[in-house]
Amino acid sequence: MASANLNPQREVRSFLMARDPSIDRRFRPRPQKRERLFAEIEEDDYSSDSSVSDTDIDSDIRSSGITDANSSDGSHIESGALVYLRLRPVSPCPSPAYKISEDGNVLITGPPLECASTSNNKNSMEKHYSFSGIFNAAVSQSEVYEKCIGQKIEMEESLSVMTYGTSGSGKTFTLLGDANRPGVIPRSLEHIFTQYQTNIYPNPVLKLVNGRITVLDDSAAAKENSMRCKIMSSCPELEGDYANLQQRIAADHNFPQLQLDDGVSVLIWVSFVEIYNELVYDLLAPMPTGGNNKMQKVPARKNLKIVCNDGNVFIKGLTSVFVKTSAEALRLLRWGLQKLTYASTSINANSSRSHCIFFVDVLKYYRSGVITETSFKFCDLAGSERLDKTGNMGSRLKEAQRINTSLMVLGRCLDAANSVSAGGKDRIPFRESKLTMLLQAALLGKEKMAMIVNVTPTDKYYEENLNVLSFAAIAKNILFKAPVTKQNKSRYSVFEGKELDNNEYVQQLLEENAFLRNDNEDLLDENARLRDEIERLTNERTDELQKQEQELRIQLVDSFQITLEENKKNFERRLQTELESQKRIFESKMEFLKRKYEDELEDLREEVEELEKENKENIEKLELKETHAKIEGNENMQNQMLSKKRRTIE
Numbered sequence: 001m002a003s004a005n006l007n008p009q010r011e012v013r014s015f016l017m018a019r020d021p022s023i024d025r026r027f028r029p030r031p032q033k034r035e036r037l038f039a040e041i042e043e044d045d046y047s048s049d050s051s052v053s054d055t056d057i058d059s060d061i062r063s064s065g066i067t068d069a070n071s072s073d074g075s076h077i078e079s080g081a082l083v084y085l086r087l088r089p090v091s092p093c094p095s096p097a098y099k100i101s102e103d104g105n106v107l108i109t110g111p112p113l114e115c116a117s118t119s120n121n122k123n124s125m126e127k128h129y130s131f132s133g134i135f136n137a138a139v140s141q142s143e144v145y146e147k148c149i150g151q152k153i154e155m156e157e158s159l160s161v162m163t164y165g166t167s168g169s170g171k172t173f174t175l176l177g178d179a180n181r182p183g184v185i186p187r188s189l190e191h192i193f194t195q196y197q198t199n200i201y202p203n204p205v206l207k208l209v210n211g212r213i214t215v216l217d218d219s220a221a222a223k224e225n226s227m228r229c230k231i232m233s234s235c236p237e238l239e240g241d242y243a244n245l246q247q248r249i250a251a252d253h254n255f256p257q258l259q260l261d262d263g264v265s266v267l268i269w270v271s272f273v274e275i276y277n278e279l280v281y282d283l284l285a286p287m288p289t290g291g292n293n294k295m296q297k298v299p300a301r302k303n304l305k306i307v308c309n310d311g312n313v314f315i316k317g318l319t320s321v322f323v324k325t326s327a328e329a330l331r332l333l334r335w336g337l338q339k340l341t342y343a344s345t346s347i348n349a350n351s352s353r354s355h356c357i358f359f360v361d362v363l364k365y366y367r368s369g370v371i372t373e374t375s376f377k378f379c380d381l382a383g384s385e386r387l388d389k390t391g392n393m394g395s396r397l398k399e400a401q402r403i404n405t406s407l408m409v410l411g412r413c414l415d416a417a418n419s420v421s422a423g424g425k426d427r428i429p430f431r432e433s434k435l436t437m438l439l440q441a442a443l444l445g446k447e448k449m450a451m452i453v454n455v456t457p458t459d460k461y462y463e464e465n466l467n468v469l470s471f472a473a474i475a476k477n478i479l480f481k482a483p484v485t486k487q488n489k490s491r492y493s494v495f496e497g498k499e500l501d502n503n504e505y506v507q508q509l510l511e512e513n514a515f516l517r518n519d520n521e522d523l524l525d526e527n528a529r530l531r532d533e534i535e536r537l538t539n540e541r542t543d544e545l546q547k548q549e550q551e552l553r554i555q556l557v558d559s560f561q562i563t564l565e566e567n568k569k570n571f572e573r574r575l576q577t578e579l580e581s582q583k584r585i586f587e588s589k590m591e592f593l594k595r596k597y598e599d600e601l602e603d604l605r606e607e608v609e610e611l612e613k614e615n616k617e618n619i620e621k622l623e624l625k626e627t628h629a630k631i632e633g634n635e636n637m638q639n640q641m642l643s644k645k646r647r648t649i650e
């Protein structure tokens with residue numbers, strides 16, 4: 001069936017597909033043995049510059065000739081998440097279990113014939129899933145891009161794009177594509193660089209540091225430049241591949257250049273992370289020096305901490321590289337992809353075993369002093385997997401469990417966001433996975449979210465696809481009531497109202513930076529003084545607490561002693577009473593026994609007397625008998641003698 005064609009070896013289809021045999025294996029990630037779930041999440045007290053109101057900034061942006069998406073596209077009213085469905089091609093043809101409605105926006109599923117009897121009741125019913133758009137296998141990469149992403153980039157809206165689906169359903173293909181069919185990321189990069197082409201500033205003077213727009217002084221900018229050179233020298237050139245790719249994209253789209261003032265300068269930074277087994281890794285971290293020496297031991301990858309502050313999330317220590325062209329950004333993307341964790345599973349010969357996010361931050365400064373930030377996140381989610389079907393074992397199984405868990409948390413976040421949007425009071429559980437922490441701006445509706453759900457329309461994946469589609473349905477239902485902020489804005493007030501060219505402006509920025517640094521030093525002094533004060537107060541408080549504790553101890557000991565004394569007395573009293581009552585009982589018992597035994601003695605005595613009397617009578621009777629006998633004997637003898645004498649006489 002169709003599944004026979006699902007597992008092509010991941011050939012090196014494109015310069016974007018990173019599994020090139022030439023990749024130095026030492027730099028491939030190794031699975032971590034340790035489990036550390038959330039230790040690397042830190043709280044931070046940072047709060048962004050709020051000295052300038054959004055209204056002020058909006059008017060500055062308008063006066064600079066830039067249209068504000070907030071006011072033009074109705075972002076202030078409710079807006080839903082954009083959820084698209086993409087069906088990947090399968091051979092020989094998709095299962096009839098998946099049908100697209102006539103209007104093209106609803107997927108109708110019914111159980112495949114062979115599953116109709118075995119499938120559980122819930123899954124055997126016909127179901128309807130509506131989407132912002134459905135792309136069947138015939139829809140090209142360029143159409144997907146135009147429909148899902150292009151407009152957002154043109155409107156300079158911060159956007160999180162994510163691909164979601166089962167393993168092997170085409171998530172990576174949608175985002176990266178191949179040499180002849182470039183995906184969303186290369187098209188977005190071409191689009192971004194084309195639209196800002198004439199305004200791209202060649203020096204890294206502005207940067208997002210810990211989620212905050214920072215002006216870099218000369219030495220910091222020089223440092224960024226040397227870091228950039230070091231990293232770019234590690235990335236192989238794109239050569240002919242890039243020209244081919246550019247041509248294909250140019251043939252598909254006609255990206256317009258934005259009509260920006262000369263005074264507007266644009267700086268673009270990219271970064272790339274992987275979330276593998278719930279650990280965050282920097283995919284653009286510079287190679288250790290001497291990295292070409294194959295004998296050298298490569299240090300273990302460092303996992304990074306996500307810092308979360310009031311909805312403002314950033315990754316501490318993440319490498320962000322200043323790029324001047326789309327080719328540079330693509331080189332970095334390809335370099336990062338080489339370090340991504342892939343493995344062969346029974347479903348996909350080259351399956352992504354981690355979630356990865358490619359960040360593109362666009363910083364713009366206007367001659368009026370306003371600086372804006374637009375950020376694009378491209379997130380390739382690892383595929384959800386049915387553990388029983390994939391037959392994964394060992395580390396593959398562990399990875400799959402982690403992948404499923406983080407996707408489940410994403411689902412729960414979407415569910416909670418959905419219920420919040422419907423007026424519920426649920427807490428959105430962002431902190432339960434790294435992925436949701438990083439995507440929380442989109443989940444909260446602070447920036448636009450476009451989810452492309454990939455589905456392999458075969459019977460084999462029917463049940464998994466229903467899970468994926470239900471997940472998408474939740475996302476689709478979310479309504480963001482809070483205004484979607486097109487850009488984060490901050491202003492350096494020193495430039496207000498001045499007409500400056502770029503160099504003057506940068507000079508001003510540097511002066512402002514120096515001023516801020518002085519200010520910062522004062523604040524640091526104040527901070528140190530306050531720390532001392534806090535320490536002194538803490539010590540005082542500790543002493544006072546110790547004293548209170550001592551007094552309390554003494555009071556407690558005294559009260560214990562009194563209680564003990566009272567208990568002792570009570571006990572003695574009770575003992576005495578008890579003794580007396582026992583004594584009385586004993587005496588009465590003795591009296592009773594005495595009387596009883598005296599009676600018995602008296603009875604015995606009488607008995608003895610009676611017996612003695614009886615005995616005496618018996619003796620007298622016996623003596624009497626003996627006397628009688630003797631008398632009788634004598635009489636007999638006398639009679640005998642008499643008779644004898646008579647005879648003799650006779």
Ligand SMILES: Nc1ncnc2c1ncn2[C@@H]1O[C@H](COP(=O)(O)OP(=O)(O)OP(=O)(O)O)[C@@H](O)[C@H]1O
Pocket residue numbers: 006008010087088089137165166167168169170171172173174348350351352353381382383384454
């Ligand atoms: N729309 C499509 N047109 C042509 N080929 C596609 C399409 N979608 C996916 N494929 C092909 O299917 C295979 C798997 O796709 P891909 O690697 O993008 O899947 P995945 O969803 O990222 O998987 P995993 O989650 O396991 O990484 C690839 O060979 C890809 O070229």
